[in-house]
Amino acid sequence: MATKLKLTRIPDDKPVKLTVELPADIHQDLVVYAEVMAKExxxxxxxxxxLIAPMLQRFMLTDRAFLRLKKERRS
Known part of the structure; x- marks a missing residue:
């Protein structure tokens, strides 16, 4: 059974290093997501x-309020 994950590939881009602390349950969900994505x-x-950067990017690209404010800020 094929799933429809929002994230399918991880782009190869020059990273900016950040240190982030995540709750254990979110980390476990990321592990499972990575496994499902690889299998698919x-x-x-x-x-x-x-997975974190592409997920954040996808989230921001689908947040209409954020996109509207971002566009207004550029003007």
Whole structure:
């Protein structure tokens, strides 16, 4: 059964290093998400930390209020 994950690939981009503390349950969810994503795409399981940036990006790209404010700020 194919799932429809919002995240399918991790872009290869030059990172900015941040240190983030996550609750254990969120980390476990990232581990599971990475495993499911790898299985769906026939790839190796990525490190859970590599999912955070694409997930945040996807979240911000779908937040209409944020996009509106971002556009207003640029003007």
């Amino acid at each position: 795409n026939g790839q190796q399981t990525p490190e859970p930390a590599r």
